[in-house]
Amino acid sequence: MKVGLLGLQGAFLDHIPHFDHLGVAHTIVRDNKGLDEIDCLVIPGGESTVMSKFLKEFGMLSHLKDCIAGGMPVWGVCAGSILLAETVDGEPGTLGSLPIKITRNAYGRQIDSRRHLIDIPLFGRHDFQAVFIRAPRIEVTDNKVVVHAVLGEDPVFVQKGSVMATTFHPELNEDHQFHEYFLSL
Ligand code: GLN
DSSP states (O other), X not given: OXXXXXXXXXXXXXXXXHHHHTTOEEEEEOSXXXXXXXXXXXXXXXXXXXXXXXXXXXTOHHHHHHHHHTTOOEEEETHHHHHHEEEETTEEOSSOOEEEEEETTXXXXXXXXXXXXXXXXXXXXXXXXXXXXXXXXXXXXXTTSEEEEEETTEEEEEEETTEEEESSXXXXXXXXXXXHHHHTO
């Protein structure tokens, strides 16, 4: 079992201590050959427009789409969830792998980033400190998408089959439940 961390841009390194703790091998993925050597992929937080540009420029976009369509588990964190979405700000999304509509930067500017306490029944967690950094808002457009957590009425942790997305950054928390759950997909 080897976890890939998409390393084109953004906060991919912050996932390493979690996977180290769980004792699973990982590698940073920057090309199609890297995609062929992994069993699952984290698309990290960062800047979705930049990651989208680089995925296209590095010729990885269609291969990554195929890997996800073929059942490779993938976890999009914040910008990663934007890349996975079917629709982003009314336009077709980059990967289109998850039937959700995204509104980017929906909670304000960088300066409005903050922690919110959310409940995650899946993990039996109450008041989990979720870190939102210029986060997008998700609207679910398919009843096969499972909503694992909400902020107010907005889904913030969703999953359809082997594709999961969080609009917050669990890699910034000390506990490993999200990483452990992802490995179970
Ligand atoms: N605002 C960023 C974007 O739209 C996402 C921010 C993040 O990943 N923390 O790409």
